[in-house]
Amino acid sequence: MIVVMKPDATGAQIEHMRQHITSLGMTPQVITGQHQTVIAALGEERAGLTEALEPGEGVEKVLPIMAPYKRASSELKRERTVVKALGFEVGGKKVAVIAGPCSVESEEQIVSIARKLKELGATALRGGAFKPRTSPYSFQGHKEKGLQMLAAARAETGLAIVTEVMAPEHVPMVAEYADVLQIGARNMQNYQLLQAVGDSGKPTLLKRGMSATIDEFLLAAEYILDRGNPNVILCERGIRTYEEHTRFTLPLATVPYLNDKSHLPVVVDPSHGTGKAKLVAPMSKASVAAGADGLIIEVHEDPEHAASDGAQTITPAAFGQLMAQCRRIAEAVDRTM
Numbered sequence: 001m002i003v004v005m006k007p008d009a010t011g012a013q014i015e016h017m018r019q020h021i022t023s024l025g026m027t028p029q030v031i032t033g034q035h036q037t038v039i040a041a042l043g044e045e046r047a048g049l050t051e052a053l054e055p056g057e058g059v060e061k062v063l064p065i066m067a068p069y070k071r072a073s074s075e076l077k078r079e080r081t082v083v084k085a086l087g088f089e090v091g092g093k094k095v096a097v098i099a100g101p102c103s104v105e106s107e108e109q110i111v112s113i114a115r116k117l118k119e120l121g122a123t124a125l126r127g128g129a130f131k132p133r134t135s136p137y138s139f140q141g142h143k144e145k146g147l148q149m150l151a152a153a154r155a156e157t158g159l160a161i162v163t164e165v166m167a168p169e170h171v172p173m174v175a176e177y178a179d180v181l182q183i184g185a186r187n188m189q190n191y192q193l194l195q196a197v198g199d200s201g202k203p204t205l206l207k208r209g210m211s212a213t214i215d216e217f218l219l220a221a222e223y224i225l226d227r228g229n230p231n232v233i234l235c236e237r238g239i240r241t242y243e244e245h246t247r248f249t250l251p252l253a254t255v256p257y258l259n260d261k262s263h264l265p266v267v268v269d270p271s272h273g274t275g276k277a278k279l280v281a282p283m284s285k286a287s288v289a290a291g292a293d294g295l296i297i298e299v300h301e302d303p304e305h306a307a308s309d310g311a312q313t314i315t316p317a318a319f320g321q322l323m324a325q326c327r328r329i330a331e332a333v334d335r336t337m
Contacts, residue, residue, distance in 0.1 A: 001026075001041040001049055002076060006060045009037060013058030024052060031077055040065070040076050067261065069218040071225035072232070077263040083231045085179040085203045088124040088160035090233055091265030094336045095326070096294035098162050098205075098267070099319060100126040102309040104146040107153075113301055114153035116316045121323045121337065124180065125150070125159040126296055128308070130166045147177040154179075162205055162296070168196035175200045185210050185237055185272075188220050198227025205296070207235045207269070210248060218262060234258055234266045235296060238273030247275020247312065250283055255290040267294035271312045277303065280314050281322045288329045288337075297322070 003017055014030065017039055021028040026041040026049075041053065045064065053062045067073040082091035090096040099122040104110050114125050129146025142149065150161045160179035165171055166187065174181060180203045187193055188209035197204045204224055208217045221232050236255065238248030250273030258266045270283035284295050300306045303313040314322070323337065330337045 001045060001053065002063045002065055003039040003041060003053055003056070004060045004063065005037045005039065005058050007036050009058035009060075013056070014039070017053070017056050017059065020053070020056060024049065029071070029076075033079060036060075038076070040070065042070050067218075068215060069222045069262075072218045072221045072262045072264055074261055074263050079263065081230065081232075081263050081265060083203050083233050083265055085124075085231075086154075086160035087158060088162075088179065090267065090294045092293075093334075094123075095288055095292065095330050096123045096267065097121060097323070097326075097337065098124040098126045098294065098296040099299045101128075101300045101306060102271075102298050102313060103128045103307045104142055104149050105307050107149040109301070110149050110153045111156050113299065113316070114157045114159055116301075117299060117319065118157045118159055120316065120320045121327075122159065122319075124162050125153055125157070126162045126182075126298075127153075129163055129174075130170065144173060147174065151177050165193070165197065168192045171196040171200050175202050179203065180205050180233070183207060188212055188217065191223055194220060194223035195227055198224040198229040201229050201231075203231035203233065204229065205233045205235050205267070207237045208239070208254075210238070210240045212239070214254065214257065214261070218258075221262075221264060232264050233294070234262070234264050235269055236266065236273070237269035246273075246279065248273055250274055252283075252286055252290045255287065255292050259291050265293040266291075267296055268292045269296045271296070271298040271309070271314075275312045277312055277314050277318070280312065281318065281325065284322055285325055285329050288326050288335070289333060291333070295326075 018028040021041045026043040029040040050062045099117045104127040162180040163178045164182040165174040182205045185207045238250040241249040268287035270280045298313040299319045300313045303310045327337045
């Protein structure tokens, strides 16, 4: 339920309703907007709740939250969430760009590419220290040494680090180095991991599972939000369909749909979403036009010899051209890059 307080509701009235919601066995969440305060009453809804809440002093109206995802829903919070980490910001007017190699291969490699990406306009650095791979024989990443290499790149450039965490027990270690914790598609419904990153309080980039519905995606975000961590970024990275012309199918209708149904920022991964380097630029432009708050792009100085995912990785030169094109698209939709 959502308790909408009157514009002139006093602090004492708001606090009284918060305590009243608690006494009814629900969890209150006070959201102070520019003109009005609303209090979410979260928990299992039951008959009689509206009648119990409506008479409260300062209450304007009580509304049900129709979506199964309560905290992630735009029914609860109309104002867009802006997630910040170091100098990185996503959800505001500026379209964020997270870029870097699929895997951290060496300190020299990651520092060199980070310098170039910052010059070209990237706002955060991506790179895998832990790599979940379909084959157990593929490169699995340098793990903590890889995290240390990312930290060296951040010290050199000031770029925030976005990197994947794969297991609940890894969260403290990865959180020590990373500015944004990434949960990959294969772990979207790893509920213990979702709760662990929620408990960490770190900004989290949650990738949509390759077979997940939008409701399942938002309910996964709900696990993180439910632990008191409001800093969740949704990432559309493509889903598995019967099509074979791309690695995955990148459904960009997801972007405006999520912008309508949720207050959380949305970024798009055109690298995984297509699996083809030549499609990264056009799908990046389309993503910005569709209303994406950010992009996450794989960039490597020598994609042909990349340790992983070379086929979907672009060069710094191609990234620079992409940024110039996307800036023009962003301007056309009243955004900046």
